[in-house]
Amino acid sequence: MSADTKKSNIDIEHAFNTQYGYKAQSIASAHARVNLIGEHTDYNNGLVLPTLLPLTTNVAAAIHSSVPEDTVVVCSTFEEQEDSGRAVGTTHTLSLLEKKRGMWTDYVIASLREVKKHIRGPLPGLALYIHSSIPAGAGISSSAALEVALIRVVKTLLSIEIGDMTIATMAQRAENEYIGLPCGLMDQMVISLAFENHALCINFYDQKQPSYEPAPLFKNHVFLVVFSGISHRLAEGDGGYKTRFAQCQEACKQLHIASLSQLSVQDLQSHTLQDTILCKRVEHVVQENKRVRDAYAALIDGDIQVFAECMNTSHISQRDLYQCSIPEIDILCEESLAHGALGARITGGGFGGAIVLLVHEHKKEKLRNAILAQHKEARILAELTVP
Numbered sequence: 542m543s544a545d546t547k548k549s550n551i552d553i554e555h556a557f558n559t560q561y562g563y564k565a566q567s568i569a570s571a572h573a574r575v576n577l578i579g580e581h582t583d584y585n586n587g588l589v590l591p592t593l594l595p596l597t598t599n600v601a602a603a604i605h606s607s608v609p610e611d612t613v614v615v616c617s618t619f620e621e622q623e624d625s626g627r628a629v630g631t632t633h634t635l636s637l638l639e640k641k642r643g644m645w646t647d648y649v650i651a652s653l654r655e656v657k658k659h660i661r662g663p664l665p666g667l668a669l670y671i672h673s674s675i676p677a678g679a680g681i682s683s684s685a686a687l688e689v690a691l692i693r694v695v696k697t698l699l700s701i702e703i704g705d706m707t708i709a710t711m712a713q714r715a716e717n718e719y720i721g722l723p724c725g726l727m728d729q730m731v732i733s734l735a736f737e738n739h740a741l742c743i744n745f746y747d748q749k750q751p752s753y754e755p756a757p758l759f760k761n762h763v764f765l766v767v768f769s770g771i772s773h774r775l776a777e778g779d780g781g782y783k784t785r786f787a788q789c790q791e792a793c794k795q796l797h798i799a800s801l802s803q804l805s806v807q808d809l810q811s812h813t814l815q816d817t818i819l820c821k822r823v824e825h826v827v828q829e830n831k832r833v834r835d836a837y838a839a840l841i842d843g844d845i846q847v848f849a850e851c852m853n854t855s856h857i858s859q860r861d862l863y864q865c866s867i868p869e870i871d872i873l874c875e876e877s878l879a880h881g882a883l884g885a886r887i888t889g890g891g892f893g894g895a896i897v898l899l900v901h902e903h904k905k906e907k908l909r910n911a912i913l914a915q916h917k918e919a920r921i922l923a924e925l926t927v928p
């Protein structure tokens with residue numbers, strides 16, 4: 542899937558009915574997320590501060606009596622085709638036992654396999670219709686939203702007891718095991734547990750039971766989420782993400798610690814690592830944890846300046862230490878600051894994708910116009926303002 546930022550929501554119930562000729566029995570949705578600060582810290586048992594975006598993936602489902610157990614017929618608008626001048630979705634028939642195809646349908650199989658494991662038995666044949674307004678590859682978690690929406694829709698359809706935290710861990714396992722991306726739990730957890738207009742400060746120090754605290758977003762200030770026009774592909778090939786994950790594991794091994802979040806900022810002066818690349822990765826994670834702590838306190842206190850400063854140093858750290866930014870995004874951040882943003886940073890897995898900006902409401906319009914005038918390929922994905 543390439544990032545297509547123009548899709549809006551459709552009437553999913555009606556789309557299901559038109560496709561299959563009978564009514565959907567269950568409807569669910571899940572939001573995209575933006576991480577305000579705390580990057581590449583979740584899989585290092587650290588801190589993150591994400592929030593939900595007003596973009597969703599919607600799924601309609603019903604039992605499909607004419608396909609066997611563990612089989613799903615899925616139609617989505619991810620790949621639209623023209624039919625008599627009308628855009629229609631593409632249909633695939635999938636077996637939950639099949640191997641990865643290297644396309645979006647893998648996420649359907651991965652998520653439903655987790656539900657199958659949860660109920661310890663086969664799933665009935667299913668019909669699904671999926672529509673998403675979340676662009677893929679833009680760094681705002683289209684895959685986690687798809688996984689959570691799918692688990693939610695089947696949970697309701699089959700009346701299965703699954704708590705929100707369990708949905709998050711099932712969705713993460715779907716990504717780790719079937720898709721093969723060693724991602725942390727941030728995306729799935731915020732999407733499953735958070736509510737709009739609030740950021741969720743999550744502490745992954747105890748991976749089994751992460752703790753979390755909500756905090757309302759700033760008044761009179763806006764978080765703008767801007768897609769750079771360059772898609773990232775974290776799950777395909779190396780994509781940079783797996784290498785960073787492996788480097789953090791290696792640093793832990795050499796330091797004889799269980800996770801990098803056991804280190805404090807003071808420890809950075811005295812650790813024994815020799816490899817300069819590993820030193821950079823460790824420094825990013827340790828300082829980023831401190832920045833999330835400071836930014837969360839600033840959000841509670843309404844201290845815009847401190848929050849913005851944390852965002853800016855976070856970007857520099859991702860650029861120079863974790864090396865997960867790209868030059869086009871560095872330029873976009875610098876120009877945004879020059880046009881009135883107070884804070885600017887790359888968000889999500891990196892290596893492309895989106896930036897998040899903090900700007901005063903009065904300067905928002907000028908900033909938007911300046912970005913869109915200078916970067917034809919950039920798109921504003923969302924504006925987060927507290928009503």
Ligand code: GLA
Binds near residue numbers: 580582724726891
């Ligand atoms: C991706 C992963 C998350 C997290 C971020 C980086 O979004 O899915 O678990 O690691 O990258 O902060």
